[in-house]
Amino acid sequence: AAGVIQSPRHLIKEKRETATLKCYPIPRHDTVYWYQQGPGQDPQFLISFYEKMQSDKGSIPDRFSAQQFSDYHSELNMSSLELGDSALYFCASSLNTYNEQFFGPGTRLTVL
Amino acid sequence: GNSVTQMEGPVTLSEEAFLTINCTYTATGYPSLFWYVQYPGEGLQLLLKATKADDKGSNKGFEATYRKETTSFHLEKGSVQVSDSAVYFCALISQGGSEKLVFGKGTKLTVNP
Numbered sequence: 292a293a294g295v296i297q298s299p300r301h302l303i304k305e306k307r308e309t310a311t312l313k314c315y316p317i318p319r320h321d322t323v324y325w326y327q328q329g330p331g332q333d334p335q336f337l338i339s340f341y342e343k344m345q346s347d348k349g350s351i352p353d354r355f356s357a358q359q360f361s362d363y364h365s366e367l368n369m370s371s372l373e374l375g376d377s378a379l380y381f382c383a384s385s386l387n388t389y390n391e392q393f394f395g396p397g398t399r400l401t402v403l
Numbered sequence: 404g405n406s407v408t409q410m411e412g413p414v415t416l417s418e419e420a421f422l423t424i425n426c427t428y429t430a431t432g433y434p435s436l437f438w439y440v441q442y443p444g445e446g447l448q449l450l451l452k453a454t455k456a457d458d459k460g461s462n463k464g465f466e467a468t469y470r471k472e473t474t475s476f477h478l479e480k481g482s483v484q485v486s487d488s489a490v491y492f493c494a495l496i497s498q499g500g501s502e503k504l505v506f507g508k509g510t511k512l513t514v515n516p
Contacts, residue, residue: 389496394448
């Protein structure tokens with residue numbers, strides 16, 4: 292069965308640079324979520340989209356933005372990167388909201 | 404607000420031992436409950452779920468029962484294997500509220516041969 296695809300899997304950036312993370316949901320899933328997981332931490336919700344519209348927002352810094360495109364893939368744009376942004380970034384998708392969410396393998400971002 | 408409290412561990416067991424990881428929750432409304440597992444270096448995999456009181460979720464020998472009276476969703480397995488070594492997260496979605504998953508802190512399980 293098709294799973295959630297995330298790219299890149301690993302990303303190394305310098306402070307103050309920008310990064311773009313991409314997420315391709317499971318086919319026919321209409322809702323995409325982004326989570327951030329620090330080392331040894333539980334995942335923290337950033338933002339979600341339903342049918343290409345932002346549907347919920349969590350603790351996402353103003354330096355970050357995201358969108359969902361017409362083909363339902365989503366991109367998380369991160370600017371003015373800080374050392375503290377180093378984390379695993381997960382994308383998840385679901386069929387409609389409030390249903391089980393299926394996670395991608397994550398993008399490991401390292402900010403030097 | 405919604406929250407999940409789970410046994411933080413780490414938990415170390417011998418192969419074929421019985422596993423219990425406790426999870427309790429606080430939520431408005433009627434949450435759906437989940438257990439996710441994260442193997443080293445990998446993403447989160449949905450292990451099992453329950454959407455209403457007294458539902459039992461089960462998968463790969465793991466079980467958890469949605470207990471509304473005790474607001475609990477404890478994970479159990481009768482005989483663990485070395486391959487079960489991972490971090491286990493209890494999580495909820497509160498129906499009608501925010502659609503985000505709220506996670507517990509995770510429990511690291513190590514199973515020794």
